[in-house]
Structures are given as C-alpha cells and as structure tokens.
Amino acid sequence: MQIKDIYDKYLIEEIKKVEFLARVRTHRQGKVVSFLVLNDGTTLNDVQVVYKPEVKGYSEIQNARVSSVVKVWGELVLTPDKPQPFEIQANEVALLDEAAEDYPLQKKEHSPEFLREIAHLRVRTKTFQSIFRLRSSLAYAIHKFFQEQNYVYVNAPIITGNDAEGAGEAFLVTTRTDGNHEEDFFGKKASLSVSGQLHAEAYAQAFNKIYTFGPTFRAEESNTSRHAAEFWMIEPEIAFIDLAKNLEIIENMIKFVINYVFENNKAELEFCDANLEEGLINKLTNAKDSKFVTNTYEQAIEILQKAVEQGKEFENKNIKFGMDLGSEHERYICEEVYKSPVFIINYPKDIKAFYMKLNDDNITVAASDLLVPGIGELVGGSQREDDFGKLKKRCLEMNVNINELDWYNNLRNYGYYKSAGFGLGFERLVMYITGASNIRDVISFPRTPKNLLF
Amino acid sequence: MQIKDIYDKYLIEEIKKVEFLARVRTHRQGKVVSFLVLNDGTTLNDVQVVYKPEVKGYSEIQNARVSSVVKVWGELVLTPDKPQPFEIQANEVALLDEAAEDYPLQKKEHSPEFLREIAHLRVRTKTFQSIFRLRSSLAYAIHKFFQEQNYVYVNAPIITGNDAEGAGEAFLVTTRTDGNHEEDFFGKKASLSVSGQLHAEAYAQAFNKIYTFGPTFRAEESNTSRHAAEFWMIEPEIAFIDLAKNLEIIENMIKFVINYVFENNKAELEFCDANLEEGLINKLTNAKDSKFVTNTYEQAIEILQKAVEQGKEFENKNIKFGMDLGSEHERYICEEVYKSPVFIINYPKDIKAFYMKLNDDNITVAASDLLVPGIGELVGGSQREDDFGKLKKRCLEMNVNINELDWYNNLRNYGYYKSAGFGLGFERLVMYITGASNIRDVISFPRTPKNLLF
DSSP: OOHHHHHHHTTTSOOOEEEEEEEEEEEEOOSSOEEEEEEOSSSSOOEEEEEOTTSBTHHHHTTOOTTOEEEEEEEEEEOTTSSSSEEEEEEEEEEEEOBOTTOSOOSSOOOHHHHHHTHHHHTTSHHHHHHHHHHHHHHHHHHHHHHTTTOEEEOOOSEESOOTTTTTOOOEEESOSSOOGGGSTTSSOOEEOSOOHHHHHHHHHHHSEEEEEEEEEOOOOOOOTTOOSEEEEEEEEEETOOHHHHHHHHHHHHHHHHHHHHHHOHHHHHHHHHHTOTTHHHHHHHHHHSOOEEEEHHHHHHHHHHHHHTTOOOSOOOOOTTOOOOHHHHHIIIIIISSSOEEEEEEEGGGSOTTBOBOTTSSEEEEEEEEETTTEEEEEEEEBOOOHHHHHHHHHHTTOOTTTTHHHHHGGGBOOOOEEEEEEEHHHHHHHHHOOOOGGGSSSSOOBTTBOOO | OOHHHHHHHTTTSOOOEEEEEEEEEEEEOOSSOEEEEEEOSSSSOOEEEEEOTTSBTHHHHTTOOTTOEEEEEEEEEEOTTSSSSEEEEEEEEEEEEOBOTTOSOOSSOOOHHHHHHTHHHHTTSHHHHHHHHHHHHHHHHHHHHHHTTTOEEEOOOSEESOOTTTTTOOOEEESOSSOOGGGSTTSSOOEEOSOOHHHHHHHHHHHSEEEEEEEEEOOOOOOOTTOOSEEEEEEEEEETOOHHHHHHHHHHHHHHHHHHHHHHOHHHHHHHHHHTOTTHHHHHHHHHHSOOEEEEHHHHHHHHHHHHHTTOOOSOOOOOTTOOOOHHHHHIIIIIISSSOEEEEEEEGGGSOTTBOBOTTSSEEEEEEEEETTTEEEEEEEEBOOOHHHHHHHHHHTTOOTTTTHHHHHGGGBOOOOEEEEEEEHHHHHHHHHOOOOGGGSSSSOOBTTBOOO
C-alpha cells in the first residue's frame, strides 16, 4: 500500500487496516503515546502514526531517527478535529533501515545554497518534491499536447558537427586532450548542440508537425539565476504555417500545460503558492483564461520610450529601434503594462537569427518572443526563411558558415512551402509554473560555471 | 485540411469538397488525364489526385517534379474498384514550391548506406516515416505507462563529473583543447553521461517511483549494427522493491508499449511487417500475449552447454559458469530455445556492475537481463546493494573511485531499504518493434566512429 493510495481511497471507501513503508519526517516520543510523521514520496501528503509502548516492534522503533525507513501496520482513524484528515493507530511497527545521525536534513530551515550542495537529498523536502513532481507533470503535459495532435516526437542529435548557432558558446566533445580533431572519435570537430531546430526543420518537411524535447548546452560564463550550462528545450516545427498560426500553437500549448497541472497537481501548486510565489495560482489562472497580448517590436519600443519619458528608471534607458530588449524591458511590458503573457513580433533582422523570414519591409523578420511575468522571455519562435537566395544572403551577412549548413539551406530546393516553429526553455517554464526563482532549483543536478557536483 | 483528417473522416461522414497542401510522390502525365500521388506527412497513406487539362492551374502544375509542394482543391470520389479507397478529382491545382531536378529521392530503390548520407531527406520515404512515427509513439507510450502509475520523470544530468561507470568509454566535455581541466569550464574533468542510474537512485529514495528518459553516450570504437555513440535510455528506479517485482514491471512495460502501437500505429506496423521483418506482427503478438520466460544464469549456461554437446556451432563454444554471454548465446536462448522474451537472472558478480545486490550465495548478484528475439539484450536491471559495507567492498574490488561516488554510496546511510531498477536501450526497443536491423536506421541523425554528418 502506498500513502497516495490511502489518500485517494479513504474518502470513497471505508479503509480500516493499512500497511505501508515510509520514511520518517519527524518523530516525537512521549511516555504514553509517540508520533511519527511519515512520507513515502508518492504524494506530498504525510501520514501521522500514533503508537504506544505496547505495540509490537516498540523497542526497535523507539529511537528511529529522521529519514529512517519504517514499516507500519495499523488502523486508519478519521480525525475531523485535527489539521490532518486521519491518523494511523499502529498495531505493529518495524524499523527497516536506520538513518545515520549526521543526516543533513533535520527539521530546520536550510538555505537554497546549502541545499544545492546536497542535491541528491534536497529532493526529499516538500519544496523540491513539489517542484520536481510539477516538472515531471509539465514534461508529460507537453508530450500529451503534441501527441494528441499527431505531432511526431523527434530526438534531434546532441553531438553535432554544425557550429552554426553555437557562436563560440558550444562545448567541445572529444576523446582527446590535444585538440587534434582529425584524429578524434568523429574525425572532425564535434560539439554539444545548442539547438535542435535546424534538424527539426528537416523532419517537419517529412511529417508536417514535429517536436523535439531534449537537452541543449551552452558554455556561457554567466552566473545568473536564469542560465545553466545544461538545460532542456522543446522545439516544435510545423510545415505549411506562418507566424500567426505559430503564435496560436504557442498560446494553446501554454494554456494546455497550465490546465494539466491544475487538474493533476493541485497540492503541489498550493504548496508553491504558499512557499515560493505568493499569488502563483492567481497568475496562472489569469494566463490560462485570458487572450495573450500581441505587440510588434515597434510598439514595444514606443511603450518603453513612453515609460522612460514618464520617469521609469530602467538600467538601460537608451531605448531605440534596433536595440535588443533587456530582461528589465521585457518584464516591464508583461508585468507592469499588461500583467499578462505578451507576444512581441517582427523584430529587427539584425538582432535575430539568420534563418528567420524577412518581412516585406526588408527590415524586420517574422519572429515572435513570448514574455511572461516573473520570467521575461519564455518562448522564442519564428517563421523560417523559405527562399533559398534570401537565406543564403542572410548567412553571408551574418557570417554563418554556408558549407556546414549546405544540407539545411538545401531543404529550400526540394519543395519547401512555409515552415514555422519555436523553442521553449523547459526550465523557464518550470520556474514560471512553480514560482521557483533560481534555475538551479528546478534542475535535478544543475551545471553552471565551475560547478559540477555529483 | 490534412490527409490524415480525410482518411479519418471519409468513412464516418460524407466528404465531398477537399482542399489540402502536400508533397508530390509521383506524377504521371497523360493527354486526357494526369495523376499526382501526394503525401503530406500526417499519415503513411497517400492520396491520388486526378486532373485534366481544363483545371485551373494546369499549366503551372503540369511539370511539377517529385517532392514539389502543391495545393489541391477538388472532390473526393470513392473508388471501390481500385486499390486505394478514394481519389480526388481536382478542380484547381497550384504549384506552391517546385523541387529542383537533382532531388535525390526519385522513385527507385536506394541502399540504406546512401540513405544514411541523406538523413535529412530519407525520412520522407515510407520506410523511415514508419520507423520514426513508431519511435515517437513508443516514446510517448513509455511516458504514459510510467506517468499513469505515478512515477516521476527525472532528467538525470548529461554532463557529469562521475566517471565511475564510464570505464574509459566516456566522451570528454570541455571548452579547451589543452586538457587543462582545472582551468576548464567546470574547473574539473567533465564527461558525457553513460547512464543516469546513480542519480536516478537518489530520486527514487525521494519519490519512490521514478524514471529517466534521456540521451547517453559511449565513445566506443565499435562499428556494429547495434552500437551508436549517442543513444537514448529509459532508466526507471523503484524504492522498496526487489528483483522479482522489477521483472514484473519490465514485462508490464514491454507489453504496454506493444499494445499501444497495436492500437495507434497499425499502418506503420503493417508496413514494417511487409518491408522490414517478415512475421513482425506475429512476433509482437506472441510477446504481448505470453508470459515471459525466466531462467537463472546457471540454467542458461546448462542450456548452452547442452546445445554445444548436440553440435550447435557457436563462435564461442567454450561455455562455462562465469563467462559473459555473447550476443549469439543470448539470441540462441530467446530465438531458438524459447521463441519468446527471456529473463536471465542471478549473474556472477564478477561480470556485473558494483552496485548490484550480492545474493546469499556470495557468488551471484540480483541482476536481470531481458533477451528478445532479433535483438538479444533489450533491458538490463538489478536490485541494488543496500548494505553500505558490502557496496564499499565491491567498489574496492572493482576499482571504482570511492571518493567520486561518496554521495551515492552514502544514500545507504540515510535510510535505504531495497531499491531496484533497469535500463532500457530505446533504440533497441525501436529496432525490436519496427524490425529495422541497423541502429543507424532508427536514429534521426546517427553518430558512430568517424561519422558525424549534419
């Protein structure tokens, strides 16, 4: 029997006898009665066990420390007058494995920094149980959203010979320590993928609708709360659609996953709302029930210029068409102006990637970022350039190695009529949904500069 | 409208007018009528379009080459006398993008080797459409199997500082070409993970039931049809269970995913049965409907010894207790002896990993491999050593770096009562289900020694 089963069933049928294994969260001994608070990881809910000196196994359980594994046989008794809905009155208890005294998660508050150093144990706390169960549900919701609409899941390669998008921020993959790539495992320079999009496009031409969901890597020396060297991305790509349809898919996807966790992870969301971000559930309810705003980049610049005129203190107040929006600007727009997810579309071509479709103005590209409160950019997408000549010209202008990308550019020669897609940073989604404020706390074993524990 | 929608709907409701975009598979021109066979990637099924010289757009479509993208407006006409159930009589056609003449997939047979060199295009063929749609369905079925039973999906880290399981076969991850790891991105030696199991165990202690599903890497210089440098693994781990329960979970999982593709991918399976492995559907039906066989390693050795006595010509005929079973031995047992998936359990400790639970005989460990016809080893699993002292002793005996694995071994000190799990090589599962005989043909862009295209 698992504790989740007991919680799922006790309301719909009478349960008397229970028998389960669990870990000790707290243990309070008394002369007449003692109390064990137990959790087995199958649910956020603990179970309180009451035992008396006359129960079988009393002497061995008596000193059970926090984190020990115990087995309990007992009776479920409803407790309408207490905070918990029921408790277990033990008939028998057994200590299956005693935890050592130096178990670092004794009942007290710990700093996030300390907890990151024990990433193999922190996940036993309610905070990380909530975050990582939500992370799991979100991953499944994403698969469900796409699979139910006939998208094909593609595993884009992780090791890649294309450095096109890497821009010097790709990790090398090698079996040598001398940089001799000709003699290397692959006979050439290999790196870890920063994006599966180019490969995804080839698959979208075959299957119409596809998505990737896998790890991507960036050897970026930035120690912020939103960057990690290893993170997961979802990169859907759809043939025969334009930017407007792309926005629709992004919006539907975000709403679908919010609805999914509302239906399946109420307890975890409530815990996050109470402990990680006040108003979290409210924020997510608003997002799923309202139509996302769409602004052009040009409109966004006007909004920011007006804000500066009215005295808004941005760190970068030099707002002008052509600039890259900073996180402070993105967050101002979605958090203060609209209090809602906001699409920004039609960015200047010079600040976006070479493969984005040039708009008729010859200045902007059919790109779309989705900004959400608390995070800033959550999704980046675009319609792709479908004209071989224009694509090649953009490659040259932006110093992209054309030879390496021959196969990619050539897709345009073999029947290519519109394609659009986007990249969703999975950890940012988990942060948005849980209210966790540091990316290191939504990754099981986070990797950042000079930090490779476990 | 997508071609899949037309196929899904035409039997249950009357469809007259249709309008869709698709790619040209074949084009046969006649003086009176011409025929386009089109596919849009949403289904394996093609649509035949009939058009006459008087249709709108005739002159532009007239020379449409293979792989061009066209749009068709027309009427659906049932054709009970022809092989295809219906055809489209066009009223209007438009050529949206013309394919170049050198499109390499003209209508003829191509060798698998040639197709691997155009991995970005080969997926437009029916063979690869079948394989990769099945791969996608299998991935989803695996998530579904575990999520519906309350397992938590964990992304084990890809970049790791543990070399414990690597045994010299791990790729280095670096930003330098001089092998100076102290000055490297992580300030220490980093490699690509060969398994997420150790991290998975830490999470199973927190959540009870978890699974990973991610890429793993091996810098192995072997050019066989079953090895790749980059492949995906599923590694479930369950706390509080023993080996017997582990076998039950493996068997249920395999049967679940077979049932899932039987329900959702009939067309693809039939294509694979007809083109990749004769008797495929029969083989899978048997597997899902029968109880898997379980033999001990000792029994397997006896079977093989008897086979040799009776004249079986193995390459390695020196069969004795303590040997590692070769692929030929594994396949003999499941293909010739049992014609069924077979679990082999209780292997000698010396040929298995340090973390497997020592049996009471002190000679064997509680390990289990699942062998399946056509593949050999599909799953490897074990109950884990739960005794800190015994685990440490095994590390020392097997030259495993204890300091690196301090955190892992230490899990045993913080309340650890049984744990078991397994690793499923995803590509091997895809090969088993599709009948594809080379791992390079079930990976979108395969990576093998001296081979890194795209």
